[in-house]
Amino acid sequence: MIAKRKKAAVIGGGVIGGGWAARFLLNGWDVNVFDPDPEAERKIGEVISNARRALPALYDRALPAEGTLTFCDDMGDAVSDVDWVQESVPERLDLKHKVLGSLSQMAPEGAIIGSSTSGFKPSELNEKGARAVVAHPFNPVYLLPLVELVGAPERTAAAAETLKSIGMFPLVVRKEIDAHIADRLLEAVWRESLWLVQDGVATTEEIDEAIRMAFGIRWAQMGLFETYRIAGGEAGMKHFMAQFGPCLSWPWTKLMDVPEFTDELVDLIAGQSDAQSGHMSIRELERLRDDNIVGMVRALKRTGSGAGGVVKTHESSLDLTEEKDGLPVTVRRQVPTSWTDYNGHMNETHYLEAASLATDRLMELVGADAQYVASGLSYFTVESHIRYLDEVHAGDQLTITTQVLSGEGKKMHLFHRLWRSDGALSATVETLLLHTDLNARRTCEPKPEVAKKLADLAQSHAAYQTEGVGRYVGQPRAAG
Template sequence: MPDLPRQKAAIIGGGVIGGGWAARFLLNGWDVAIVDPQPEAPRKIADVIENARRSLPGLYDRALPDEGQLVFCETLQDAVANADWVQESVPERLDVKLDILGQITRAAPDQAVIGSSTSGFKPSELNAKGGRTIIAHPFNPVYLLPLVELVGAPAICEQAADSLRSIGMYPLIVKAEIAAHIADRLLEAVWRESLWLVKDGIASTADIDEAIRMGFGLRWAQMGLFETYRIAGGDAGMKHFLAQFGPALAWPWTRLTDVPEFNDELVDLISGQSDAQSGHLSIRELEQLRDDNLVAILRSLKNAGSAAGRVISAHEDSLPTGGEHEGLPITASQQVPSAWTDYNGHMNETHYLEIASQATDGLMGLIGADAAYLGRGLSYFTVETHIRYLDEVLAGDRLRVTTQVLQGQGKKMHLFHRIWRGDGELAATAEILLLHTDLKARRSCLPESAVEAKLTAYAQAHAHLPADGSGRFVGEKPGAASRSNSSQHPSPSTPGE
């Protein structure tokens, strides 16, 4: 299948948000052109992209596409040439945005989506002098958080939504334009109340952050607001909750219609408390801590198939997989997340087994022993594993696994995985023996004929290939019992037979 032409994103403005957009597109295989007049922009954007390279692959159990090409352009016209998407992320000043968006509208291809990262302005304001800009408002870090609020012409928003889903984001189309859209209006309410709590001496900045991250923030991460309150109503649901707590809306619990005077005293109070709370960490250290925590939370949601985890799973399913290498099927591919490395800086041995397990699942999918098969009460259980560690693997390395079937008749599935590093070096091998099992009886049994036929076909196709390194035991000297052909491998004894 021929490679499809890469798509191109033009990023106008390379601050934190522009850099995050660049990273999200780049790591999903788009070419990215950036224009920003600030001399420090290339360095700052490089830092953001490095953070993304460190964290984004950790969300997935498949490798992301090969990175696109990143270029810095001298002019806006050069950046937007042939672009499929143009994202404006310049400072929140209407006069500046109108000028830049006017230039983009005149220079960008007719079919390109023109999005603005604005957190407050409306499309009618941005297009007041003519234009076709939609709001595409993301959340920091753009390369990890999936939400993008879309506001504007319905047809363009739908086109934009398709592109955003292809890079693992969640487009939320706002039904009518309103200043600050949806999420920032909610955040503003919490922010205003928090300022009063600090000003009035009721809580410090650290107290407020703990109240959020130790309590309702965890609920919001996977259920949001209304679903959380529905549960709070018990068996009677939302109606009971509203009846019970609705009257509290008339009580003077909050000061949302009142704003504290934003003076030097308030600035010094809050910034001083913030320094005491987090000043011992650099911004880069805080970013990495944030990203590591987000990856862990998002992976948990992905494993549960819930909330933002559903977005990651859907994107992962769209990532390319399969193919062949040296005559063997590629059954797993992944970039090594930083969480897989240990104090020595290389991949911990636990995760060699993890990616080998993914490869086993990949092979099982190829022969039809998939989720539907499991639903019929049948599967293969691992009874023996032998891993050889041949070369070092570091965070960020791309791994792919090929699988050779050594035996596939009857109840046994005998596999030999080769774990290849992105530079073509063989990093490890994993030899695995599995036994077909009836999940209800919890006893070994013969597989369905169609599954056995496919597995046997693989074994026959792989029989002429060498399998150097298989059939060994721990501590055996290299070459002592190594065999060059899978047909020479005696099957290990299998428990339970």
């Protein structure tokens, strides 16, 4: 018997409502949308299109088959026979009362009714008889997992299970409070930023740089208190608070309504910090932090954004004009933890990634660089063969030399050797590329100056030994 597919209704199809629709839809739910805006179908369609591009990229397994999206002209039709109703109308309490009151009458008794409100408390939302819980997400809803849940415990418990099933992180707020948790933190930073701009201390860009170049990256993977625990060193959170706590009374900020810095507050926070992170040593926390930062900054480096852009610019200034055994060194780098698998070994896919970086460097050496590619010409890989000869681990220094086997006409035939820092040959990658016109999408002859440099390298490398070249999968290795 095939299980009935879950169904959600989204009431209000703006940025947040569209994000909710995408989150449910791409997790296999059918979704009904009600929004009187005549442009709602187009707007939500564009949000869902972005979600289809982004959300599956987070996963290494396929998401459920996409549900069915239906636009309804009547709010009652939209919420009939649904399991979840998400209200995302504008942030006006009178409008929330009207919409949530109607939804509480129209929706099935067992359906959860969530409000995307960023500031109102459940008691305010329900004071006219509605039965909603606060389910406050963050944009983009289809990518960021946090949802703040506030309301009756039996309802938030059921809501939390549903939200987990669509890949979200429900955070149940212990007490009703205006703006919940996250927006109160954001509001404090926002207000201080407005003062800094008004007082001429910083521009909006400088404030954004201060966030994204440092503590924004730390917060993304450890939050506030765990970050400060590390800052206290081996002595932990109590030492940090003893050292920096008095700063709360200094005139560093316009937000001077701060709690009294008492021994009781120190003990409370230190105890909670121990419960949160005490199972790991400071050194272990530091390594975890460092690995996470490396992963995030490398992701940012790919698009040249934030701290990744800084690394990318710096990297371009680093010299890589050296040789090993008469061949050009095309890669010299440390193996990151993100390249290793559950055995602690470099994953097989990253041998090919490392070789592709070496190919890119060889292309630069012969003049087929970024400017050449921008002109509409490049080399495309058409075949590769990898031999895995020895283990490589995270932290190992990897050096790659590249031998040009031939560079005649449209072909570029390369042989990469991947050397471990102890001198062991860990792998070889043989690769064949064809020169291509990127606009016509067809092979063509390279520019004369590129062809000459490639031919010169092939000639100078001709005398170098080629053991391992031309092998096929499964071919026995030579004895010895």
